[in-house]
Amino acid sequence: MKLAARLLPCLLLPGCISMAPDYERPEAPVPEMWPDTTEVVIDGNSALQDWRTFIVDPRLQRLIELGLEHNRDLRIATQNLRRTQALYGIQRSEQFPNIDVQANGINQKLPEALNGTETISRQYNVDLGILSYELDFWGRVNSLENQALYAYLASEQGRRNTQIILISQIASAYFTLAADKALLALAEETLRSQRASLALTQQSFDNGVVSGLDVAQAEVTVATARVDVADYSNRVAADINALAVLVGEQIDDTLLPQADGPGELGGLAPIQVGLPSLLLTQRPDIQQAEFELIAANASIGAARAAYFPTISLTATAGVLSSDLDDLFSGDAGTWNFTPSISLPIFHWGEIRSGVEVAKADQQIALAQYEQSIQIAFQEVADALAGRQFLDQQFDAQQMLVAATGETFRLSELRFRQGVDNFFTVLDSQRSYYSAQQVLIAVNLNQQANLINLFRALGGGWTGSPSSEFSPESSPETASE
Incomplete structure (x- = not known):
């Protein structure tokens, strides 16, 4: 009678015995604070949930909306999520008699x-x-259901991660296009200036003021500027094609970035950085790795149950x-x-080997989970370090552009007054042109750094995931 009383609940509630190890979230293998946080704005409530709070450029916002609707990688991730959800439904049905x-x-x-x-x-x-x-006396079917559940939840986090990556890629491609258009505009402006200088030099040569060497040097600068115009025109065309692939359809010209001047790339809001522990709840790739770890943990229970009748x-x-x-x-x-x-009586080590395989898979998943945390910590730390030095470099480069611009203006004035030769003008003009190019590149690096920080913090998803819950909660509660 006592045995019957113990078995009756198992008949009514399948899977009342579980062979799976109890899951405990592993300790994060990273420091509690970011390195050198003296220059970092810390916000313990930072979530970056909606990408629109970070990306404020209306044209870029529209491109991202189109990408979230038409991008093929995101469609594949969505269908993978749909597939794992259906597989979970199949496995869950095994709990009940057909x-x-x-x-x-x-x-x-x-x-x-x-x-x-x-x-x-x-x-x-x-x-x-x-x-x-x-x-299911020994919880084999229940463990397989848990495995399918957490595989589905991992797939959901994978879709979220794909969305964040897509948003970052579109933003990066957008600012790369903006930078190349700015470089193209600068090259075209320089070409016009060089042609004017060539005409002036040719006139001076005809009047016997300058030598033929000065004319040849002026022709070299014109040819160099023409090469740059052709190069940047090719880059702009390639950037538009790359952006169209990310968006998933042809892009209307009104959505393309304008050719802003050096140092004028913008459209991103400042980011407040939370503590490293927030990465565990914000980054979907970390959550995906943890759900895969829990799924591997459940597989051990299914493998152990094979020892029993x-x-x-x-x-x-x-x-x-x-x-x-x-x-x-x-x-x-x-x-x-x-x-x-x-x-089972004699299986010649098959069941024992199956358990060892499940344990090895669990240890692999554990290492991958810890590795994903370490990589996330490194990405955020690198972005934080880069932000500080890029700001310093941008300020210094702005000063250099102003100084070389003034040098070019004065050298050109002195040449027209006959004080300096044309070589001094050409040298100062090259320095001014190069400084402006570097300023655009540094400005692009600043935007890329912000985008990398945004992605590294796990921002970019909208709304609350349908299955977001603490991994320590029961599978039955999570699936309701």
Whole structure:
């Protein structure tokens, strides 16, 4: 009676015994603070949930909206999520018995040579019942359900991570295009200036003021500027094509960035950085790795359950008759109840090896989870360090542009007054042009750094994930 009292709850509640190890979130293998946080703005409530709070340029916002709708990588991630959700539904259904209806008819003729008389027999039956339902005493089916559940949750986080990467890629491509358009505008402006200088130099040569060397040097600068214009024109065309692939469709010209001047790239809001522990809840790739770890943990339970007996039930009830007209008469009822048990005896190490495989997979998932945390910490720390030095470099480069611009203006004025030769003008002009190019590149690096920090902090998803919950909560609660 005591044994029956213990087994009855297991019959009513499958999976009441679990062979899976208890899951505890591993300690994060990173420091509690960012390195050298004296220049970092810390906000313990930073979430970066909606990418629109970070990306404020309306053209870029529209491009990202189009990308979230049409990008093929995101579509693939969405379908993978749909697939794992369906697989979880399949596995979850194994917790409950399948009820099937079977109907068949047998018509058989026996020849006279067999028993001296030719006979014809008929049999019709309709059965409703449960076929081979496994009683989950040892939690094998429940562990497989948990594994499928957390695989689905990991896939959901994978879709979120793909979305964040897509937003970052579109933003990066957008600012790369803006920078190349600025470089193209600068090259075109320089070409016009060089052509004007060439005309002036040619006029001075005709008047015997300058030598033919000065004219040749002016022609070199014009040719160099033409090369730059062609190069940046090619870059702009390639950038537009790359942006169109990310967005997933052709882009209207009104959504393309304008050709801003050096140091004028913008459209991103400042970012406040939370503590490293927030990465565990903000970065979807870390959550994906943790769900995969929990799924591997559940696989150990399923593998261990193979040591114990498998108990199955088959039960049917129906009607049976030799005459189709009498099939549903009152005395045609029939039933069948067939319990079965299978106990492993000699499997030559197969079950033990299966458990070892599950344990190895769990340790691999653990290492991958810890590695994802370390990589996330490094990415944020690198972005924070880069932000400080890029700001210093940008300020210094602005001063250099102002200084070389003034040098070019004065050298050109002195040349026209006959004080300096044309070589001084060309040298100062090259320095001014190069300084402006570097300023655009540094400005682009600043935007790229902000985008990398945004992605590294796990920002960019909108709304609350449908299955977001603490990994320590029960699978039944999580799936409701």
